[in-house]
Amino acid sequence: MGYFIERVKKQLQYHKKLYFVFVLEIAIGVLIFISCINVFIGWIEKTEELKSERVGKEMTVSYSNTIMNQGADEELEEAITYSDYKKLKKKYKKDLEITYAYEDRISYAFDSENLFCFSCFMMDKPMYFEIFGSQMDSNNNFIYMGENTYSIVEKIAERKKQGKELIVMEGEYFEINEDGTVSIDGFGRFVPKRIENKKGVEKIKHPSEYATEYDDYKVADCAFLPLEYLKKVKSDIRGCAMLKIKYKNNNSEVNKVPALLIDLTKAHKGIYIYTVPKKYMNLEERINNASFRIEKYFYASVCILLIVMAGMIGVMTLLLHQRRHSIAIGISYGSTIKRMFWELFAEILTVFETGGGIGLLASVFVIPFIEDMAMEKIPFTL
Template identity: 25%
Template sequence: MKYMTYRIRKMIWGSKGAYSIIMLELAIGITIFVSCLNLMLTNKDILDDLRQSMAQDQTTIYHVRFAGDEVLPDDLPVRYEHYLDMEEKYGDSVKIYYGAIYSGSYFFFGNNAGADIYAINFLFLNDAMFESLFDFQPKEDRLYAGSRVLDLLKKASDQEAYNLVCWGNMEEYDTSVYSQEKTNAVCDSFRIKDGKFVLSQGHELYCEPIPDEESTPYIDRFSFEYYGTDKEAARLYIEDCVIGTADMLPLLSEDYGPLDSLLQVQYLDQAEDSSIIPAIVNWLNRERSGDNYQFTLTDRALKLEKQARDMSITIYQYMAVSLAIMAVVLIGTVGILLVILNQRKKSMAVAYCCGATPWKSFLELYGEISSVFLVGGILGLALSVGITPRLSAVESAADFYPVNIFFVILFCLAAALLCCGAALAGVDNKDPVKNLKEL
């Protein structure tokens, strides 16, 4: 073994000029390639962390209302049909939180003391939104009511005390009619019949108390939409709410006026494509021409991804150059080996005649070339360790990834094996005695 090591060192020293060029070229190629790879891996880790944070957060999509626009909408900003289309188009990439809000007002008159007014919010939520707000599973044939709503239903069901009349949405109220017809209870929008809320003719549902109402005292609409600066006005108190499922929306009477819709989306797992949420917003803007939808996600993700894509073009160009350099090195190495092996024909023939084997000769040659390649590879790694921190990734300096050391060593050993095999295949040394006589 010591003798083989001695011979390898001697052969390398004998061809030190050619091998120095190979080492230098290989070091340059590996330096460029590893530095570019570190930069790409750093960008990937930064974007993966960003996508992971996006997957953990819900992004709100707003229907923008302009200052002074106090007129109630005659349609939901995001209709139930929109929600179904979004589930079909984007449900594989994002989790959609959807809800619709309707309002109802109820007036109870008595003893000429004015009216008791109940302003009720009806929320119809899809499964994702329901699970994010409440800790119970809704039944398909039930509505869930807050404590004040249950008090309202109890009053409305007391026919002896109140003569309940239901009028349509947004109709004018003439208080003189109440006394003339002995009417002392009026509701608009969601009608009440036999203690049930009427969604539409033939669709009447009982209410159950909201379990553990205190755990969710209110829904802050700042979580769902742009609502100015009045936090109190933005809150929907659960005690004044009726909660149903989103699949009840097609059953609602057209007489009932919508108040608003809620829409949030969340990337599933890691967001491989952060352009999906902007695509949803653009799709809504096309579907509702004239309306304006925006989303809460800052453009940081899109900016970083664009920057990474632009940077990747340059990185790929440099990597292509480095691969070209290493390809030239390998081809050049094979050529140099052919020259060297032809120069060594005489000594190899003598060695074979003295008992050396082709296997031993191959091991010596492989040790020679792999040593040259490993020195060039280690030099390239050392240079990349110094260069990498000076490269700028999308948001920080690039990091050196130690796994590159393993791959560079593996590449050097495999490349040396390939070059030795190719060079030996090009040298005719099958009959060393004949070669020795010719020489």
């Protein structure tokens, strides 16, 4: 064993200039590779932390499933139903705050010349409070109506007293009773109440099936009912279902909303539109652009390391070729090919270990500076 070590030392001494160059190359290659890995991992951790912070504070997804009757032969697909909403709410209750509304369009024809239309929104309390504040009764025993909608229902009552015919073209039948309550196709009686609009809400943002931007619905032209009424809707005209999704806290997993949207798209064949805040999308765009640059540096470092390793293999092959005469002499004096191979392998391994050790040691001092420089180049704030 001592003779083997002495032989390796002698060969290293003999090729010390060549091996010094390769030790330096390996050290630099390892340093670049380790530094890029640390920057890459640090970048992933930083972006995930920032995403979690952003989605916890700001991210809201508005999701719609709109079905329109495009042709008599086209099969209509159900929009997101009340039961769908209940299942999603139960499944994601720990991480997501989910609110729901369903819009049903209603048209009345009083005669051949007069057609009155309004939109009826059935929504849960959180979505209602978000729009109108705390104007909803805790018992949910009434209907809120915009000014124009209330006038239409009053005209219905007037025509009923006069015995005139009323045709319901689409949607549900609203009727004012003698005691002033409103009935909707036999679904109980509600005390109608006008929207006072104390918060200055004039329009409701609602996804359109024809555009990515929101359409505005005037509150004056709408009626608002408790979500429970949706169980009784029997209209043949499919309305538009809306979900608003928000993470409950900063610790929520970022992939929960995409998972929910995938669940919905698997369940329905309708037209889907979902939006997220511009700030979050801006953050995503910056992260994607910066990730592309970080990945390029990482791949470049891998290439450098592979080139160095390929060079070492080439050197080993070259040394074997140069030593063919000395190998032949050694064999004639009783040595073996296996022994000579291990001597050469020990030389190369020593070079690799020395260069790798120097590179790792240098990375301890260099990595903090490289990480700081890399992070300064990439904005983490909006």
